[in-house]
Amino acid sequence: MKQPNFDAIDNLWKERLENASAPVPENMWERIEHARHKKKFDFGVAWWILLPLGILGSIWFLNSQPNSNTETAKTNNKLLILEEAINEFVDTAVANNLEQNILPVTEDIVSAENDIKTISHKKTVVTTLAKKENLNALDNHFNSFFNTKNALTSATSHNTTQVSAYHLPKMAFPSFNSLEKQLPHTVFSNFSAKLLPPSNNDNDVGGFECPQDKRSNCGKWEIVGLGKVLYPQRHLSISGNNSSETAAETYLQTRKDTEKPEFAWSSGILAGRKFCSGLYLRTGVAFSQIHETFTYETPATQSTTITVTITTVQPDGTTSTQTYEQAANINGVRQITTYNKHQFWDIPLMLGYEKKLTKNTALQIESALWFNVWYKQRGTMIDYTTNLPANMQQAAYFKQSAGLSASLGINYVANIHKNWALVLGVEGRKMFKDLSNPNKHPLTQKYNLYGLNFGIKYAF
Amino acid sequence: MTEQELIRACVQKNKAAEKELYLRYSSKVMATCLRYARNSADAEDIMQDVFVRIYDALPQFKYEGSFIGWMRRIVFTIALRKYQRFLYKHEKYNIEAAANIPTDNMSIFDQLSLEELFHLIQKLPDGYRMVFNLYVIEGYTHEEIAKMLTIDAGTSRSQLYKARQLLQSWILAMQKINL
Incomplete structure (x- = not known):
């Protein structure tokens, strides 16, 4: 198949476009300046700050x-005290002829003082519509509560931007042209360096330019x-x-x-x-x-006081509060x-x-x-x-x-x-x-x- | 001020030199941008990015080639980044399918304005335009272009062929209209 002759046309394109110039929009310089200014924030600045x-x-x-x-107290007889407290609570509830469910409404450790020796636990229970046979549920709840809480736990460049040029002092050599002749070739090969021509700066007589790969x-x-x-x-x-x-x-x-x-x-x-x-x-x-x-x-032997406060709502709507306090010496360490x-x-x-x-x-x-x-x-x-x-x-x-x-x-x-x-x-x-x-x-x-x-x- | 002096002054952040560099080369850079862009608006965006990049990268210019060539390479890089995702990586067109467009009578070519030439190139698909610019205007080989665009050399050849044919057909159509 005959190949079309594109070379001539390619040349036409090249001649017309290679060194072409085109009008530049009037505001282009301002756009460039604006873009450069925006770009000036870089990580280098952020790093410094x-x-x-x-x-x-x-x-x-x-x-x-x-x-x-x-601070942690290690004891072994705290449950005895709790059982007494619970029994007393149950007895009191029975004595008050509470006949319907006892529902714990609020419960929290109100205070736990920093001094391990006098930790107090307070439990507030509001009872409504109490019933005798369900007291076991409350008993279990108490047991569960005090067992799971520790009663005596207190509150407790590579880069290529830098051209390293080592310029020689002006007086070292009379001229750049004679420099290469005066320095043995091995100097250049050992340095793997290339001679730089002198610039128009009077103080610059040329020097070595180190290759990027060795001087990055x-x-x-x-x-x-x-x-x-x-x-x-x-x-x-x-x-x-x-x-x-x-x-x-x-x-x-x-x-x-x-x-x-x-x-x-x-x-x-x-x-x-x-x-x-x-x-x-x-x-x-x-x-x-x-x-x-x-x-x-x-x-040392520790002393612990447990306070149980019970607030009951009577069937007639009135409330009464009873506080039970138990104090005992507990064998343990702090x-x-x-x-x-x-x-x-x-x-x-x-x-x-x-x-x-x-x-x-x-x-x-x-x-x-x-x-x-x-x-x-x-x-x-x-x-x-x-x-x-x-x-x-x-x-x-x-x-x-x-x-x-x-x-x-x-x-x-x-x-x-x-x-x-x-x-x-x-x-x-x-x-x-x-x-x-x-x-x-x-x-x-x-x-x-x-x-x-x-x-x-x-x-x- | 010589080109080298101008560049050195720009490296030293001399504002006047930066403006002088822009004034001296902007029209040529703009023409290059117009060749690589889809339209004038894109060309202006590319031009802006190109000059921002030029001022940043000037310390890396090693005076080993022509300065305008270095700037044109930056234009290509910025344009490539802009259009890269639209380039065809594997050309599927049949090269021989439309190989009968006459190429001998191109007298109209001289009558076309520069603006019309830019317009014709801008009408090419992105990949064709890149390859056409790099091969025909910049003088790279297909192997070099393939490396630059991360495509096969065969794809480069194919896209160049298609680009030429499209341009030829558009020019001939314009010729007929003029007749």
């Missing part, structure tokens, strides 16, 4: 939360929002002067028995510079918190659990090296010296003198001083956008400073922290 606010807000929120303490992400400022979830390994030991004292040893054992490190977290923002060699330097601020639980049982917090501010000086793995991933090895300011300790601990629980702050068991710690970490970095990368890694940190106040007790208390790093990095 929102991240520090977010971190500070989180710290404020977490710091403002009160320590939560729970180099020589950049970086901001890193970081979070850490850590396990606090506590070292509690008798300080040198008291190591022979039995009392100190007993106290050490009591502290170990009553306190248990749970977890730690850290959050902060770092900023720094990454150099073309892959090395980076960072500093910033972070807030960290170590969580521990303090558990203590008082081996268990106190307090969630202790050690809070501190960190100012790190970090040195790291980033090795590119693929186009969008990298491995970082970093070490840091952290300047820690011990900010606050909150919670309960055993007092050395009284051997009873005491408030940490009131007793000033800790020194509110500063200390140093050192860390080593390895991170995996994955670029998720032109300027953004996710960071995930592991870190170990040794804290050198003893937290204890030697005037208050004979123990030293230090921590090592091990855990996960996660963060998001913005490079520009």
Whole structure:
């Protein structure tokens, strides 16, 4: 089949259109300017504003939360009291000749005082149309109610935007043309670099342009929002002067028995510079918190009072209220659990090296010296003198001083956008400073922290 | 100011240079937009996006090719993004079905205005228009076009053929009307 001769026509089209110009609408420049202005809001700006606010807000929120303490009484004879109360209630109902259904209308624990020794339970029952044979239902209800409630529980870049050009000092070489002759060829091949011609700028005599693939992400400022979830390994030991004292040893054992490190977290923002060699330097601020639980049982006999208030509506419409109160000594212990917090501010000086793995991933090895300011300790601990629980702050068991710690970490970095990368890694940190106040007790208390790093990095 | 100086000034966010760059190249960019767009309104939208993108991407321009060629590539990218979902990925037309349109007498071509030429190209289906522009005007091969549009090279050939035939038929129809 004969092929049509399109080449000639293609040429006609090309000649007419390749370098054609067309009139531009008058308002086009304004439209472009408007669109560019709208576009100027980018995540970089949001990052600068929102991240520090977010971190500070989180710290404020977490710091403002009160320590939560729970107190639990462990007893074994509470049901006896309840049965008595119920029997008395039933007897009273019978005595009042109530003949129809007894319907509990409201029931609630009205008060449960913080002091476990005098917990009171109040139960209000409004009865209407009572009937004797249905009292068992109410009895069961009471039993069910008091059994299920613990009667003694109180309230309880890769990117390609940056051309890295290393310009030579003007006086280094007399002219650009002679530059290539003076530098051995191997210099260029080792650098894999290409010579840039001098620009019209008097101070520019040309230089090397690094290829994008070898120089991407180099020589950049970086901001890193970081979070850490850590396990606090506590070292509690008798300080040198008291190591022979039995009392100190007993106290050490009591502290170990009553306190248990749970977890730690850290959050902060770092900023720094990454150099073309892959090395980076960072500093910033972070807030960290170590969580521990303090558990203590008082081996004392507890006294409990149970109050049952019954309001009855008589068949004639009148109401009467009767209060039944039972007080008894209950054999049991009081268990106190307090969630202790050690809070501190960190100012790190970090040195790291980033090795590119693929186009969008990298491995970082970093070490840091952290300047820690011990900010606050909150919670309960055993007092050395009284051997009873005491408030940490009131007793000033800790020194509110500063200390140093050192860390080593390895991170995996994955670029998720032109300027953004996710960071995930592991870190170990040794804290050198003893937290204890030697005037208050004979123990030293230090921590090592091990855990996960996660963060998001913005490079520009 | 040379082109290179102008670009460098724009990279440094010099407002006057940005306006100068626009004034210097906007008419050529507009013509390119008209070739890739379905109509004038679309061409204006593309032009706006193109210049926003140009100013953003100027630091990436490496002076390795012509600046106008680089801008035309951006026009194509923006237009492709706009029409991509309308492109035919697999051409099903029979290439030989209408291969008998005469191509020897094209004297009317010179008589057509630029506006009429743009109009003819804009009448093409999106995929045909893309391939026609890339092959005939920009000079890409079918393999390159296939890669750019994520279609088969055969589809590119087929769409080019159909585009040519449609344009030929429209031009010949105009010729008859003029006679």
